[in-house]
Amino acid sequence: MSLREDAARVLKEWPAPSDDQERLRLAYLDHLAAHQDGMWKPCKDGHVTASALVVDPAGGRVLLTLHRKLEMWLQMGGHCEPGDATLADAALREAREESGIAQGLTLLPGGPVRLDRHHTPCAWHLDVQYAALAPEGAEAAISDESLDLRWFAYDDVASVADASVVRLVERTRALLQRSA
Template identity: 80%
Template sequence: MSLYENAEQVLQRWPAPDGEQERLRLAYGEHLAAHPDGMWKACRNGHITASALVIDPAGGRVLLTLHRKLRMWLQMGGHCEPQDTTLPGAALREAMEESGIPGLTLLPGGPVLLDRHRTPCAWHLDVQYAALAPDGAVEAISEESLDLRWFDYDDVAAVADESVVRLVARTRALL
């Protein structure tokens, strides 16, 4: 199965938590149907991306990256790569690369949320997961980040935009 086929399958099977998320789920499927290259950065009409919010449930905190290009506190994530075979695998790869934390595991149950946003390269149709940090996890800043920092759940709204706040709230509801 190709990454494209896996993404179609993930989106078809995902039970959206509300009407807005269902509209996004359907729009992502329509995008893929209209754009055979819709998984890749080269698709200028927009592309599927994968991200993961790194969480430490025992500590009641999340790890955010100060994105080098966007200069915003965000969850880990980005473009799918040719070596990616699944959408959850792409999200986990991005989370481990950008956090420097080995041994992350995705929260079971599939994506947490979908978020469509404009970036300098194109529209990102982001499929968002949550990744559980192992006990004693120590982060390491990658070249894609200006900084990495753990934030208590209740402090995220003071530093991040509404999409990250929604992701944290939905993740907490699933824990």
């Protein structure tokens, strides 16, 4: 199965938690149906990306990166690569690379947490957002893609990040509470 086929499968099976998320889910599927290259950066009409919010549930905090190019506090994430077997693999790879936590990160079960479509300097990103659980005692290390990397208490995220990151944190927290 190709990465594009996996992304389409994930999106078809994902139960959108709201009407706006359902509209995005359908738009992402339409994009993939219309663009054979819809997973890749060269697709100027937009491309599917994968991200993961790194969470320390025991500490009540999330790890955010100050993105070098965008100069914004964001979750870990970015473009899919040819070596990514699945969309979940792409999200986990990005989380490992950008957090410096090489071992022990696991994705929150149940697939994506939410979707977010946003414009970047290269094109529209159709981001599929996951949550990655950090192992106890995980130590983060800044990557070349970041200006800074910090843990933030859940309630402090709104003071540093935009609304899309706040919504991702809120949805992740709700899912964590359900699974507890």
